[in-house]
Amino acid sequence: MFSGSIPALVTPFRNGAVDEAALRRLVEWQIEQGSSALVPCGTTGEASTLDHEEHHRVIRVVVEQAGGRVPVIAGCGSNDTRTALTHLARAAQSGADAALCVAPYYNRPSQEGLLAHFGALAEASALPIVLYNVPGRTVTDIAPATVVELARRYPDRIVALKDASGDLARVVEHRIGAGEGFCQLSGDDPLALPGYAVGQVGCISVTANVAPGPCAAFHAAAAAGDFARARALNERLFPLHRALFADASPTPTKYALSRLHDWLAEEVRLPLVPASATARAAVDAAMARLAEG
Secondary structure, eight states: OOOEEEEBOOOOEETTEEOHHHHHHHHHHHHHTTOSOBBOSSTTTTGGGSOHHHHHHHHHHHHHHHTTSSOBEEEOOOSSHHHHHHHHHHHHHHTOSEEEEEOOOSSOOOHHHHHHHHHHHHHHOSSOEEEEEOHHHHSOOOOHHHHHHHHHHOTTTEEEEEEOSSOTHHHHHHHHHHOTTSEEEESOGGGHHHHHHHTOOEEEESGGGTOHHHHHHHHHHHHTTOHHHHHHHHHHHHHHHHHTTSSSTTHHHHHHHHHHOTTSOOOOOTTOOOOOHHHHHHHHHHHHHHHHO
């Protein structure tokens, strides 16, 4: 299934439009640096400000550029089940390997509503589905019992979970209920190291946008059980984990990438605005710390 360092890719913009040339270069760099899969059109990809054609085009570009070298997990979530179904169908047509589907936001469905929503996606989808639980953003929490029930009902379609709940005890609940074969990924870079101890096998990462090589090395060490090396790498990366959320994400990430690559602008779309001076200072300090080795 999926494992290791999986960047939730930013979507490069230039002069208000998706910068496809920069997106292709970003995909190449990520693969060269050891990222194990790619996620276009997630939260970090500013999917909420892409229109449908842009959304589907970004997925197609990433699939084309990856060329089968690593899996592509396409962001397909929505708070409207019909829209999510459209995204799933188009992602499958584009050749994506799986779909990342966030809990519906804003309308706050019950657990029964979540079972019905994800069940409808699983029954219609040609792609394996990675559930995405991030209650801090969606105000909708996919309870462990709901995750387990979805994995039980749809074992060939609902195959993984990106968990950004911050509650590592849930990893154990999911393993007990859904079995060891259900793929669990962290959605929170600072918790990836302890996540390995309880059964997660990788991270859909913000930091891997900026430091794909060190992130890949960290995950390789943790997966191999070399926790001395994993801890050392985690401590180098930790200031960057924090700095990339010093302002509304992904604005610090795009600032950091613009410092690394002259072909990638820090441009974001409203209602986001460029990173603040405070956030930029935090990113600069964290990148300097990482460069020191």
